[in-house]
Amino acid sequence: MTVSITDVARAAGVSASTVSRALRGRPGVSDEVRTQITAVAAELGYTASRSASSLASGRTYTIGVVAPYIGRWFFGTVLDAAEQVFSAAGYDVLLYNLGSSEARKRFFTKMPVRKRVDAVLSLLIPDEEESAALRSLGVPLASTVGGARPGFTVVGIDDRAGAESAVRHLVNLGHRRIGMIAGASGPLHWTTPIDRRAAYLHVLAEAGIEHDPALVADGDYTVDGGERAMTELLATSRPPTAVFAQSDEMAMGALRALRRHRLRVPEDVSVVGFDDHELADVVGLTTVAQPVAGQGAEAARLLLRQLDEPDSAPAGRVEMPIRLVLRDTTAPPRPRGPQ
Amino acid sequence: MTVSITDVARAAGVSASTVSRALRGRPGVSDEVRTQITAVAAELGYTASRSASSLASGRTYTIGVVAPYIGRWFFGTVLDAAEQVFSAAGYDVLLYNLGSSEARKRFFTKMPVRKRVDAVLSLLIPDEEESAALRSLGVPLASTVGGARPGFTVVGIDDRAGAESAVRHLVNLGHRRIGMIAGASGPLHWTTPIDRRAAYLHVLAEAGIEHDPALVADGDYTVDGGERAMTELLATSRPPTAVFAQSDEMAMGALRALRRHRLRVPEDVSVVGFDDHELADVVGLTTVAQPVAGQGAEAARLLLRQLDEPDSAPAGRVEMPIRLVLRDTTAPPRPRGPQ
DNA sequence: AAACTGAACGCAAACGCTTGCGCAACAGCG
DNA sequence: CGCTGTTGCGCAAGCGTTTGCGTTCAGTTT
Incomplete structure (x- = not known):
């Protein structure tokens, strides 16, 4: 039926051993035999x-x-x-x-990656319990987004510095x-x-501005959440003249809310986001840019390096520019x- | 080191056979023994x-x-x-x-999914040669986006009807x-x-409008491409008063180009997109909505059904509403x- | 009481590779 | 010309499961 190594x-x-060695570039096979085997394998359409x-090698x-x-732009881009x-x-x-909490639970109880x-x-640093579970796999680990964790190579950005530059700009x-x-x-325990x-609180304090808890709303990192949050903020007795959104997607939701309230941006309200979403440019959004694809690629590269040099320690935390x-x-x- | 079934x-x-049967819910094990085995397995943290x-079962x-x-919204959402x-x-x-052509080539020559x-x-219907390669795997196949192909269950939309409604609206x-x-x-041979x-040509003809080839530009399905295409269109001797973009991302690029040219939307130029991108609402984009996540989920379900009922024929092509x-x-x- | 069930379980043979080891064959050395 | 290396290859023992078949045994039927 399907062609095997003995075929x-x-x-x-x-012999099968020779085929195995030949196809994987292992020594112990003459060039002549190797090319011949390669040709035969190709002709038969063989894939190991x-x-x-x-099972045999452990790798x-x-x-x-x-x-x-x-589906979210940030994670999709990193994954890509x-x-x-x-x-x-x-x-x-x-x-x-692991978007839903059921999926999360299923994953960490069944651990389908074990031996696989x-x-x-991890595109998001897992919480302590979950990272312990991952460590128990006994394989190299890396993560993007989030703080340092033992056993993990993590590549991220300086979230505080980024947010500070945004708020300070305002x-x-x-x-x-x-x-x-x-x-x-x-449900995710990340530090971002x-x-x-x-950072927001720090810059306000630094500028001698008193913090008003009514001016902080939760946007859930989604466009719709950002819209709801902005609507909340506009409903307060003294609405803000500027808003810092912790992600561009929430910022875009905020823009939508403002448009619905017939408020002009930036004349009536300023908005600054975070991420430099692919479409931030389209809506002219001021934002804190971070290398999104870059973080995914870098984390992947560091992980591969750990696989190549098994005795090298995890790289700790590397920081990308913002x-x-x-x-x-x-x-x-x-x-x-006057008011 | 790692715990095996014999442990x-x-x-x-x-015996190991009993453990195997017990853990997978196969008959031939008394309830008493089964629960005992389950407990032991859990305690030892066993995963098969x-x-x-x-290797043993073929599944x-x-x-x-x-x-x-x-990383693109559409495919990310379908995948999710x-x-x-x-x-x-x-x-x-x-x-x-398979975004890049090297990745595509690598995939179809090495066929890493064989026996795996x-x-x-496939989130995009592959061309005839590639789908033949996939068929040779001898497993159920499904695809979203694109026309029918032998051996594939495909879920998609009526692209013609969708595009027609957009252009007819204009x-x-x-x-x-x-x-x-x-x-x-x-590099992708899809029919979309x-x-x-x-559809665009058809509606124009239907309305008695002569087709001007200068009014069609390629946007490459990206935001930047859309911007370039719109810029091209604006550079023609008689620019369009309305534009149909084949995707929302290109439409958003077009919006950006128009903004840069200080043209107002919709007063100076109308724009209609396709997809109903998550952010289409934010920029107020008129568009043809299609169930994106819905197509991914439906295709997945149909594929699972084929796995459950191996003798059932592929479902052919199912169409989602627009x-x-x-x-x-x-x-x-x-x-x-007057001109 | 003997024969016949069926349920519950163990044995052992796959599944298709990888890899340590052994064994030729052959080259280079004194 | 024997000796030691080296090279190229085959043998066979795993790797950790699944599964067909055989065995045991308690319970049922004649």
Whole structure:
């Protein structure tokens, strides 16, 4: 039915071991025989069974990638880049979408990656319990987005610095009532929302602006959530003149809400986002740019390096550059009359 | 080192076969022994090796998903939905990103999915040669997006009807010079761009409007491409008063180009897109909505059904509903003076 | 009481590879 | 011309499951 290594061996008049060595570039095969075997294998359309070879060798040539919300631009882009690096290196990618909490629970109880992968890349740093579970797999681990964790190579950005530059930009423009559309950490325990919030508070304090809790709303990292959050902020007794959204998608939701309220951006309200989403440019969104695909590719590369040099320690945490991109959604506040 | 089925068997005082049967819910094991084995397995943290079990059984409980451009909203969303269906059914997902032509070639020459998957879902209908290669795997096949192909269950939309409704909307508003930002089929041989182009031509002809080839530009299905295409159209001697973009991402690129040219939408130029992108609402884009996640989920479900009932024929082609969504980027053309 | 069930379980043979080891054959050396 | 290396290849023992078949044994039927 399907062609096996012994079929190739028979057709080439050699043993299965020789075929195995020849096809994988192992020494102990003469060039002459090797090319002959390669030709026969190609003619027969032979592909080695991954199940069999990984059972025999212990190597799976597969990387597990766990990601929340693949459909979201950020994670989709990271995944895309990481996958390209892996597949170029001959690794297959086993994808686990842990967006829902059931999926998350299913994954961590059944641990379907056990004995199935050579390494795991998590697109979001898992919480302590979950990372312990991953460590128990005994394979190299990497993560994008989030703080350092023992056993993990993580590539990320300086969230505090990024958020600070965004808020400071608003302060420098003269804004005093600055709102924030925060991302709740939700079921995922990542440090990003926390760091960005801390940065917001820090810059306000630094500028001598008193923090008004009513000016912070949760946007859930989605467009719709951002819209709801902005609507909330507009409903307060003294709405903000500027808003820092912790992601571009929430910022875009905010833009939508503002449009619905017939408020002009940036004349009535300034908005700054975070990420430099592919479409941020389209809507002219001022934002903090970070290398999204770059982080995925870099994390993948570091993981591959660990596989090549098993005794090298995990790389710890590497930081990618960020940059404030000024566009059209931020301006000085409108002068107002006395309240 | 890692715990195997014989470890469990020894600890439970039974044979490996009994453990195997017990854990997979096969008959031939008393309830008493079964619960005891389950407990022991849990205590030892046992997970069956997929390599070994698929080698022995022939089943891999893995689905291969091949997708172009995972980072793009459309495919990311389809993938997300499909993955959820698969993993809920206990299948793992092996992801292959075939965005670049090298990746594509690598995939179809090495065929890494051979003997590795129980079924394949392609997020884009492959060309005839490639689908023949997939058929040679001898597993159920499904695809989203594109026309029917032998051996494939495909779920898609009526591209012609969708595009017609978009262009007809522009005609009904009174536009006569209607441009199109097309998507080149590029290295991928899918029918979508062709169908949408045919629909465009058809509606023009139907309305008695002569087709001007200068009003069609290629946008490559990207935001940047859309911007370039729109810029091209604006550079013609008689620019269009309305544009039909074959995807929302290209439409958003067009919006950006128009903004850069200080042209107002919809007063100066109307724009209609296709897809109902997550952010289409944010920019107020009129578009043809299609169920994106729905197509991924449905294709996944149909594939699983084929796996459950091996003798059932592939479902052929199922069509999902589309709907024109009117927003703010389309309006009647501005009355003009004589030319 | 003997013969016949069926359920519950163990044995052992696959499944298709990888890899340590052994064995020719042959080259180079003194 | 014997000796030691080296090269090229085959043998066979795994790797951790699944599964057809055989065995045991308690319970039922004649």
